[in-house]
Each structure stands twice: as structure tokens, then as C-alpha cells.
Amino acid sequence: MNEQELIQSVIGKLVAQGVIKGGGNTGVVASSAPACSRVAEGCDLDPVTLSPIDEVKVDNPKNMAALEAMRKSTPARIFMGRCGARQRTHSFLHFQADHAAAVDAVFLDVSGKCLEENGLFDVQTVVRDKDEYLMNPERGKQISDESQKTLLEKCTRGVQVQIIVVDGLSSTAIEANIADTVPALVQGLKAEGIGVGAPFFIRYGRVGVMDEVGELLNPDVVVELIGERPGLITAESMSAYMVYKPHRGTMEADRTIISNIHKGGTPPAEAGAHMATVVKQMMDFKASGVALSKAMKG
Amino acid sequence: MADGSKISTHDAAHITPPEGAGAGEVVISVGIDIGTTTTQCVISRLTVKNTAPGTLVPRMEITDKEVVYRSDIHFTPITGANLVDTEAVFGLINGEFRKAGVQPTRIDTGAVIITGETAKKENARSISGELAGYAGDFVVATAGGKLESVIAGRGSGAADYSRRHFLTVANIDIGGGTANIGVFKSGKAIDSCCLNVGGRLLRVDGETGRVVQVTEPMTWVLEDLGFSLAEGTSVDPMTLEIICRRMATVVLNALKETPPSGLEAALMMTDPLRLDYKVDAVMISGGVADHAYTTSPCDTIGEIARYGDIGPMLGRQVRQVFTGDGVELIRPTETIRATVIGAGAQTVDVSGSTIVVSDERLPMKNVPVVIPFGREIPGTPGAIAEAIGQSLSNLYEAGALEPLAIGIQGNGYLSYARVQSLAKGILEGVEPLIRAGHPVVVVMEHDSGKVLGQSLRVLNPSAQVICVDQIEVNEGDYIDIGRSIAGGTVVPVVIKTLVFETRQA
Numbered sequence: 011m012n013e014q015e016l017i018q019s020v021i022g023k024l025v026a027q028g029v030i031k032g033g034g035n036t037g038v039v040a041s042s043a044p045a046c047s048r049v050a051e052g053c054d055l056d057p058v059t060l061s062p063i064d065e066v067k068v069d070n071p072k073n074m075a076a077l078e079a080m081r082k083s084t085p086a087r088i089f090m091g092r093c094g095a096r097q098r099t100h101s102f103l104h105f106q107a108d109h110a111a112a113v114d115a116v117f118l119d120v121s122g123k124c125l126e127e128n129g130l131f132d133v134q135t136v137v138r139d140k141d142e143y144l145m146n147p148e149r150g151k152q153i154s155d156e157s158q159k160t161l162l163e164k165c166t167r168g169v170q171v172q173i174i175v176v177d178g179l180s181s182t183a184i185e186a187n188i189a190d191t192v193p194a195l196v197q198g199l200k201a202e203g204i205g206v207g208a209p210f211f212i213r214y215g216r217v218g219v220m221d222e223v224g225e226l227l228n229p230d231v232v233v234e235l236i237g238e239r240p241g242l243i244t245a246e247s248m249s250a251y252m253v254y255k256p257h258r259g260t261m262e263a264d265r266t267i268i269s270n271i272h273k274g275g276t277p278p279a280e281a282g283a284h285m286a287t288v289v290k291q292m293m294d295f296k297a298s299g300v301a302l303s304k305a306m307k308g
Numbered sequence: 309m310a311d312g313s314k315i316s317t318h319d320a321a322h323i324t325p326p327e328g329a330g331a332g333e334v335v336i337s338v339g340i341d342i343g344t345t346t347t348q349c350v351i352s353r354l355t356v357k358n359t360a361p362g363t364l365v366p367r368m369e370i371t372d373k374e375v376v377y378r379s380d381i382h383f384t385p386i387t388g389a390n391l392v393d394t395e396a397v398f399g400l401i402n403g404e405f406r407k408a409g410v411q412p413t414r415i416d417t418g419a420v421i422i423t424g425e426t427a428k429k430e431n432a433r434s435i436s437g438e439l440a441g442y443a444g445d446f447v448v449a450t451a452g453g454k455l456e457s458v459i460a461g462r463g464s465g466a467a468d469y470s471r472r473h474f475l476t477v478a479n480i481d482i483g484g485g486t487a488n489i490g491v492f493k494s495g496k497a498i499d500s501c502c503l504n505v506g507g508r509l510l511r512v513d514g515e516t517g518r519v520v521q522v523t524e525p526m527t528w529v530l531e532d533l534g535f536s537l538a539e540g541t542s543v544d545p546m547t548l549e550i551i552c553r554r555m556a557t558v559v560l561n562a563l564k565e566t567p568p569s570g571l572e573a574a575l576m577m578t579d580p581l582r583l584d585y586k587v588d589a590v591m592i593s594g595g596v597a598d599h600a601y602t603t604s605p606c607d608t609i610g611e612i613a614r615y616g617d618i619g620p621m622l623g624r625q626v627r628q629v630f631t632g633d634g635v636e637l638i639r640p641t642e643t644i645r646a647t648v649i650g651a652g653a654q655t656v657d658v659s660g661s662t663i664v665v666s667d668e669r670l671p672m673k674n675v676p677v678v679i680p681f682g683r684e685i686p687g688t689p690g691a692i693a694e695a696i697g698q699s700l701s702n703l704y705e706a707g708a709l710e711p712l713a714i715g716i717q718g719n720g721y722l723s724y725a726r727v728q729s730l731a732k733g734i735l736e737g738v739e740p741l742i743r744a745g746h747p748v749v750v751v752m753e754h755d756s757g758k759v760l761g762q763s764l765r766v767l768n769p770s771a772q773v774i775c776v777d778q779i780e781v782n783e784g785d786y787i788d789i790g791r792s793i794a795g796g797t798v799v800p801v802v803i804k805t806l807v808f809e810t811r812q813a
Contacts, residue, residue, distance in 0.1 A: 076474035079494055190724040194759045201766050249363075269363040276365045276755070279724040283759035284365050284662045 063104045067091030085243045085274065108242045115182035115237065115245035116144075120211065124185045128192060130175060130211040131164060133157035137214035150216035158226060161210070165227050169207035171199055171289060172229035176215035180237030186246040187271055188235060190278035191285075195233065198286025204293065217251055217265070224256030231292050232256050233285065238269065246272040250285055254298040264299040266292070332357030332371060333793055335800065336410070338418035339652020340401060345484030345508050345595060345617075347384045347397060348645060349404050350652045351377040351415075356793060358661070368661040368798040375649060377408040417790055417800050419651040423456050423483065454578055456647065457481065457500035461490030463650025464593035465641035471495025475588040477638070478563055481646055482596035482626065484508030484617070485523075487559050489581065499582055503562055504575040505555045507596045507619025510537075510548075514613035517542045525575060529554055532571040545609055548618050552625040560629050563587055589636045592626060593646035599623025601639055658798040660778030664761025665799055669747045669772050670791045675713045677751065677785040677803075678703060680737070683718035685730060692733025700740065709744045715781035716752040727756060731763035735771070747772035751779050751787060751801075776801065 066077045066089045077089050090101040097105075117140055125132055136152045137143045143150055153161070165172070173195065175188055192209060199206050207229060212219055220234040231254055238247040249269040253260055266288060271281040292298050295305040335354040341347065355372035385396030405412060457479075461467050466479030470492040481488045485506040491499040504525040511520040519539050522530070530537055533554055537543060554571070561572050566583045568576050592600045600623040605611050612621045630637055642649050678699035686692050696714060703712060714734060722730070738748055748764055748771050750757075757777025764773045774789060779801055781787065790800035 073474055075494060079474055193724050194727075194762075197766055198759075198762050201762055267363045268365060273721045277722065277759075279722065279727055279759040280662055280756045281365065282724070283762050286762070287758075 058103070060100060060103055060107075063087070067098065067100060087242075105242065108245075111182070111245040112240035112242065115180040115240040116140075118181045119213070120177050120181045120184050124188075125211050128175075128188055130188075130209055131160075132211040132213055133160050134213040135215050135219060140214075143214045147216055150214055151218035151222065153212070153219065153222045153226070157212075161223075161226055164208065165210070166207050168228050170205040170230045170293065171233060172207045172223060172227055172231070173209040173233045173235070174220060174223055175209060175211045176217075176219060176234055176236040177211075177213055178215060178217070178236035179239040180245055180247070182240070182245045183237035183248040183272065184235070186273070187248045187278040191235060191248070191250075191271065191282040194279040194282025195285050196282075198283045199289060202286060202290045204286075204289065218260075220251060220253060221256045221258055221260045224253070224260070225258055230255065231289055231298070233289065244272050244274055247275060248272060248278070250281065252285070252289060252292065252298055254292045254296060254302070261299075264301060266298045266302060335416045335656070335793060336414055337652050337656055338410075338415050339648045339650070340418075340420045341423055341648035341651055342384055342392065342397060342420070343423045343483050343647070344486070344506060345384060345615075345619075346644070347382045347400055348648045349379045349401060350375050350645065350648050351408055351410055352649075352652050354656065356658055356798065366661045366797060368658055370656070370658055375652070377404075377410070378645060379404040379407075381644060416793070417656050417802070419459075419802070421456065421459065421647065421651045423486070423488075423647055454500045454502065456486075457488035457490035457502060458497045459650035460488050460593055460647045461492055461497065461500075461591075461650070463642055463648065464591055464646035466490065466591040466593070466638075467492045467495055467497070468641075469589075469591065469638060476585055477589050477591060478587045479591045479593060479640070479646075480559060480626075481594040482506060482559070482592065482600075482622065483594045483647075484619070486577065487594075489559075489562060491581065491585070491587065493585065498585065501562060501579060501581050502577045503559060504577050505558055505622075507615075507622045508617040509555075510551065510618050511616055512543060512548070512609070512613040512618060514610045514616060517544070517609040517613075519543055520616065526551075528571060528574045529558075543609075545607060545612060545621075548609075548612055548621050549625065552618055552621045553629060555622060556625040556629040559626060560633060560635075563590070563635075589638050590630060591638045591640045592623075592630075593640045593643050595619055595644045596623040596626065597640060597643040597646075600627045600637070601643075656800050656802055657779070658793075659776035659801050660755055660757055661797045662755070662758035663777060663797075663799065664758055664765065664773055664775045665789075665792055665796075666747060666772040666774060667792055667796070669774060670789055670799065672711060672747075672749070672774070673788045674786050675711050675749060675789070676703060677713045677715045677781045677783065677787055679715045679717060679781070679783040683720070685716070685718070685722075685726065686733070687729075689729050689732035689736060692730060693736035696734060696737025700737070709741055709746065711746045711749060712741070713749040713751050713781070713787050714738070715783070715785070716750065716754065717780070717782075719753050722754050722756045724759070727759050727763055731760055731767055735764060735768050742768070742771050747774050749789075750775045751781050752777050753780050779803065 064081055066074065066081050068077055068089050068091050071077050081089050087101065091098050134154055134157050135150050136154045137149045173192060175184060177184055196206055217234065217236060220232045224232055231252060234251045236249055236251065238249050248271045249267055250271065252266045253264055268281060268285060270276055271278055292302060295302055297305045332355045335356060337352045337354050338349060340349040353374045353376050354370050356368055357371045358366045359369050359371065360367040382400050385393035387393045460481035461479035464479050464481065466477045470477040471494055474494050476491065476493045479490045483506050485508060487503040487505040489501050490497060509523045509526040513520050519537055519541055522537060522539055529551060533550060535547065558572050558575055561568065562581060566580045568580050596619050599606065599620040606620045606624050612618060614620065627637065640646060680695035680699040686695060704710060734748065734750065742748065750760065755777055757775045761773050761775030764771065764775060776789065776799055781803060785803050788802040792799045
């Protein structure tokens with residue numbers, strides 16, 4: 011009650027001083043009040059829908075076509091408009107939504123349903139939960155004893171190519187892309203006459219876990235599909251790390267990488283097809299990473 | 309040699325840029341323009357390079373276009389019967405190649421284009437055919453007002469200007485026999501037309517001031533003005549000024565009124581412009597353009613008819629009529645050479661960098677493009693096959709099959725499952741073509757050429773597959789696909805678009 015009085019008295023003062031107009035602004039206050047109270051009552055309204063983030067929100071542009079063409083050229087948040095010196099509610103809500111998606115991508119697990127649909131069995135690193143995973147990156151590179159046993163039971167040692175799927179920092183990326191990337195990669199490798207072992211999933215894994223897989227199963231090439239650290243543009247971006255004969259001493263320079271695999275980047279199925287070509291090169295030159303580039307230059 | 313090319317294949321397909329990343333691959337492209345008045349050729353170097361950062365899938369693009377040789381501008385040799393003198397044209401081109409120090413065998417790609425009035429003449433087709441065989445492996449032979457307008461607008465710099473300034477720019481290329489209008493919106497050709505207006509429709513002897521030749525379209529202009537002008541009679545500058553002003557007005561009206569009427573309609577050689585857009589600026593190119601942008605004297609008969617025609621006066625009148633109407637005239641980067649430079653340097657593009665091609669079947673020339681379905685790909689292989697079968701039977705009689713390219717439009721997301729279904733449908737639909745020994749040619753806009761190509765090969769290992777991506781095509785286009793370059797990662801592509809995407813039904 012005091013609050014209402016205070017608001018009214020402030021508005022009254024402002025109107026008296028001519029800072030704001032009486033009629034219009036009190037109207038805004040009045041009309042926004044019911045909206046607040048409805049939310050407070052918790053009635054189930056439809057969720058808020060926002061216009062797309064790539065819509066140009068600049069007021070009175072001199073050349074709208076130019077702004078639209080520039081906006082299309084980048085996923086970055088440009089031409090979002092502004093309200094005084096601040097961002098608009100539209101930008102702010104999009105920012106929050108994308109930030110939430112990024113947080114979810116890190117903290118959620120890849121679902122059992124996804125693994126089942128893609129015919130992947132799962133193993134785990136020595137990490138026990140997400141907190142430990144985030145706090146202690148080194149542990150995400152070691153496969154647990156139990157999982158090592160599982161792998162030795164279920165996998166064939168010494169295959170030409172071992173595909174592994176790792177959650178990394180985005181479970182969302184794995185769920186969004188592997189159904190397209192893995193079969194395209196397998197098809198491409200088979201077309202090249204390259205043998206492929208049964209793909210599997212590693213929970214709580216970091217990039218370096220592929221080195222342990224190399225030690226354990228001794229394939230010629232390990233292809234690791236791993237969720238990238240999510241950003242505000244997409245939480246669905248996946249990378250492929252590929253190493254010829256990975257082992258505990260593998261250097262970062264030995265890893266060949268294709269990044270930015272998602273619907274808005276390199277299309278996942280096309281990336282799989284392209285990776286088959288790269289793997290073929292690794293097998294031919296018996297090298298990967300910087301060494302592969304050097305070998306190919308002769 | 310074989311080993312060398314194999315290594316470069318590996319290298320270029322790898323994620324890091326090809327060796328000596330700064331260098332890129334150089335493609336020699338030639339353009340030859342045989343017009344109503346002049347014949348010229350240019351030789352350009354196109355540099356193809358991987359522009360993607362190291363951790364991304366390679367993206368090969370033409371990064372540099374440099375014109376390395378511009379020929380002299382020759383009068384087109386015409387024999388008595390108004391036919392192009394094939395032998396003399398060959399002589400000219402031969403001489404220019406010698407001067408440029410370029411072996412015809414070194415030429416990778418390019419275009420011969422027969423333009424203006426010359427395109428009407430009977431032997432134009434055979435010339436282009438013979439030249440195509442002569443100059444390199446992959447030279448296009450083509451003509452026609454609509455395409456010419458687009459090529460001229462690219463060569464003059466109008467397309468680039470519209471792209472850089474996000475404007476709609478009309479390029480008007482005025483030559484001896486025709487005026488080609490190409491309209492570009494933010495770099496993209498959206499409309500074009502061709503008018504029978506040119507500087508050599510009336511030929512005048514500069515020394516005697518007598519009329520040498522009155523062409524048929526000129527008789528219409530004279531009729532419209534109520535003039536009579538017989539060959540052999542003398543003509544004064546004032547009359548020529550009035551004639552040229554009328555022709556310039558015809559050109560201006562083509563940008564203002566549709567459909568045209570009267571003289572405007574009579575001189576319109578193609579469909580008129582749609583004009584469902586606003587033209588922000590105009591650029592004039594072609595031989596007449598030099599006189600539209602300069603103020604060289606053009607008052608006496610000797611000055612007007614310095615080339616034996618009325619081109620200089622037409623140029624001056626175009627400037628006066630357009631600026632008088634408040635139109636902004638932009639200076640082109642090329643004037644008389646716009647078309648030939650457009651033909652030599654601007655027609656060739658490269659495909660996406662993750663593709664599947666059976667090189668032994670390339671190059672392929674003049675392959676008709678069909679669009680069996682719209683931007684929505686049908687849900688089942690059966691429906692896809694049926695749509696393709698329909699396109700096939702629309703184009704060819706049974707038993708008389710020629711190669712065709714299946715164009716797939718749209719840039720939406722294609723899952724692996726959709727790609728598989730698409731591959732099955734395509735193979736089923738083009739089965740008669742495969743049986744006739746033709747390759748499966750797919751040209752798609754989606755960046756999914758490699759996975760689709762691999763799927764086609766896996767499903768039918770005996771079929772030859774040419775599957776290129778990131779190319780926009782439309783129904784009725786013709787496409788030329790060259791042998792792969794840059795170590796097998798991309799193919800040069802020329803799309804001869806005769807209709808425009810935004811054309812209304």
C-alpha cells in the first residue's frame with residue numbers, strides 16, 4: 011500500500027514538473043499491472059515467443075536491404091537495436107535463452123534413448139559426476155577399470171578405424187548430430203574399403219581419452235566425435251578429432267580436427283562423408299595432424 | 309605426373325590449405341566477343357584458393373580475377389551477304405593469342421559469345437562451335453539477349469557495384485546493334501531485356517555526310533519520327549541528334565514503362581523488364597558508353613560519324629536524356645570491353661569443395677537442368693523417382709536420351725536419412741539414363757554433395773556420379789561442368805541462366 015502511494019506520488023511529481031506526460035504514461039503503468047499480477051497468480055499462459063534473433067531491429071534504417079544482407083553474413087548478434095544505452099528486451103531474452111541452452115548442454119547427460127537409437131553401448135571415465143568432471147579435467151582422460159574390461163570384451167582389437175562418441179562439454183551436440191554423422195562416416199569408410207570397429211560412447215570424457223582407447227584397442231585410427239564447449243550462437247556444435255595410432259604420448263599436434271559440425275555450420279552428414287576422405291589420407295600417409303600436412307607436402 | 313596429381317588430391321581434400329597456401333591454383337580463362345561492330349578477346353587469370361580456416365572443411369573460392377591480356381578492338385569481319393567471315397575471325401583470334409603468347413592448349417575455361425545483331429546471322433552458331441573446339445577444352449559457345457545482358461553487367465562492374473552498395477543497378481550495354489539491359493539487386497541478376505537500339509543501325513560517311521546504310525530497325529525509328537532517309541542522301545547533324553534522342557528515349561522508357569507500346573514495343577527483342585522493383589542507379593557500358601561519360605566534341609558530321617556510324621551522338625543523347633530525367637549515372641569500370649570481360653572472367657564459378665565427381669566423364673557441356681521438385685524434397689524415394697521420371701519424359705522422347713542434370717533447390721537441413729532416401733529416388737528416377745550409358749549428374753544448393761555422391765556410389769557402384777553442391781540452378785538453365793581443379797576438390801561451373809528466379813508466372 012505504501013508502495014502504491016509512493017509510485018503515485020512520484021508520477022504526480024514528474025507530471026507536475028513536465029518530465030512525463032500525465033495521460034499516456036499512467037496508462038502504461040495501469041496496463042502493465044494486470045500482466046504482472048497474472049504471472050504472480052501462476053496461471054498457465056502460453057510461453058513467450060520471440061521474433062527470430064536474426065531479425066534486424068534497427069529503427070529507421072537508411073538501407074534495410076544492406077543491414078539484412080550483413081546480418082545474414084554472420085551469426086553474431088548485430089543490428090539488435092537498442093533502447094537508450096541498453097539492449098532491448100528482445101535481445102536480453104534471447105541472450106538468456108541461449109545462455110540457458112549452453113548451461114544445459116554442459117550439465118545434462120546424453121540420454122539412454124539417444125545411445126540406444128544409435129546403437130552405442132556406453133562406458134565411463136574414472137570421473138563419478140559432472141562436478142568432478144568440470145573440476146578435474148585430467149580425470150576425464152582416463153577410462154575406469156570396469157569400462158576397460160567392458161571394452162576388451164565387446165570391441166575387436168586392431169581394427170582399422172575405431173569411432174568413439176564422447177560427451178565432452180556438450181551433450182546437446184552429441185544428441186543433435188551423431189545420428190547423421192556416424193552413418194555417413196561409416197558409409198564413406200566402407201566405400202573406401204576401410205574396416206570399422208563397433209562405435210561406443212564414453213561418458214565424462216575429454217579429448218585426450220582417445221589416447222587411452224588407442225592403447226587399449228590398438229586401432230590404426232581413432233575418430234572421436236566430441237561435444238564442443240557451447241557458446242551463445244549454438245550449443246549443438248560438435249568436433250571430430252582424428253589421430254593415427256593414438257597412444258599415451260600423443261601430442262596435441264598429432265590431432266587432426268574438423269570443428270563446427272552442426273546444422274548451422276558444416277552439415278553433420280556432409281562432415282561425416284568428408285571425414286572418411288581425411289581418414290583415408292591418414293591411412294595412406296600413416297600420420298595425422300601437423301605430421302600429415304607435412305607428409306602430404308612431400 | 310599421375311602420382312603428382314594423386315598427391316595433390318590428397319592434399320587439397322585435407323583440412324589444412326593446399327601446399328603453399330598463399331599460391332592457390334590458377335585457371336586461365338578466355339573471353340571472346342563477336343559483336344555487331346567489334347570483335348575482341350581478353351585473357352584472365354582466376355585464382356582458386358581455400359579460404360576456410362584450418363579446422364574447418366575446406367572452402368575453395370575464386371579469390372582473384374585478373375585480366376592479363378586485352379586484345380585490340382577489331383571490326384567484326386562481315387562478308388558481302390551480311391554473314392560473319394568465319395575465316396577472318398579465326399585469323400584475328402589466332403593473331404591475338406600469338407600476341408598474348410598463350411597457347412590455346414593452356415586455356416582452361418572461358419566463353420565465346422556472339423552478341424548483338426551478329427547473333428541473328430545464320431552462321432553465328434557454327435562459328436561458336438568451331439571456336440569452342442579451337443580455344444581450349446572448356447569454352448562455352450552461347451548467345452542471346454538475356455544472357456548477354458547479364459554478362460555485360462558483370463563485366464562493366466554494375467553487378468559488383470550493386471553488391472557493394474546494396475542497391476538495384478541497371479546496366480545498359482549499348483553496342484552497334486543492340487542495347488542490353490541487365491538489372492542487378494545486391495549483386496544478383498534479377499531481370500534483363502534486349503532492345504534493338506545501337507550506334508551502328510545507321511551508317512554515315514563522315515567525310516561526305518552521306519547515309520551509307522539504313523538498317524531495318526532504323527526504318528522504324530525514322531517512321532516514328534516522320535523522317536525519310538534514303539541511302540546515298542546527305543544528312544545533317546541536327547537530324548542525327550533528333551534520331552539519337554528518340555533512340556535514347558526508347559532506352560529510358562524501357563526502364564519506366566511496361567508493357568511497352570509503339571516504337572518501344574517494336575524495338576523490344578525479348579520480354580520487357582518486369583519493373584516490379586525500383587532502379588536506384590544506372591550504368592552505361594558498351595562502345596557507345598565512352599561517349600555517354602565524356603564530353604568529346606560531337607557537333608559536326610565528321611565528329612559524329614568518326615567511326616562511320618552514329619554511336620558518338622547516341623552516347624551523348626543517352627547521357628542528356630537520362631540525366632535530364634534525374635537518373636543517377638554511375639561510371640562503369642569497363643565500357644566497350646564490358647561484355648568480353650564479363651564473358652571471360654565473370655561467367656565461371658567453382659562448386660562447393662566437398663563433392664563427388666567421375667572425372668573421366670568431364671567436361672560436360674550444355675547439359676540441360678531440370679528441377680523435378682520444388683524446395684520441398686518429396687518424402688519417399690518412390691515420389692522422388694516419379695518426379696524425376698516426369699521431368700525426363702518432358703525433356704526427351706523415349707529412346708532419344710541425352711545427359712541431363714538434376715537440380716535440387718533449397719538450403720534447408722538434410723539429415724542422413726533424407727540423403728539416403730534422395731539417393732535411392734534419384735537412382736530409380738534416372739535409371740533409363742544410366743542404362744543408356746549416361747552419368748548421374750546432380751547439382752544441388754545444399755552443402756551435402758559429398759554425402760549424396762557417396763550414397764549414390766554405394767547404392768549403385770557401376771554408375772558414374774557427378775554430384776556438385778553449393779550451386780544455385782533453375783529449370784531451363786544449361787550447365788557446363790569442367791574437369792576438377794585444385795587437386796580434385798572443386799569443378800569449374802558455368803551456369804547459363806535464361807530465366808530468373810524471381811520471374812513471375
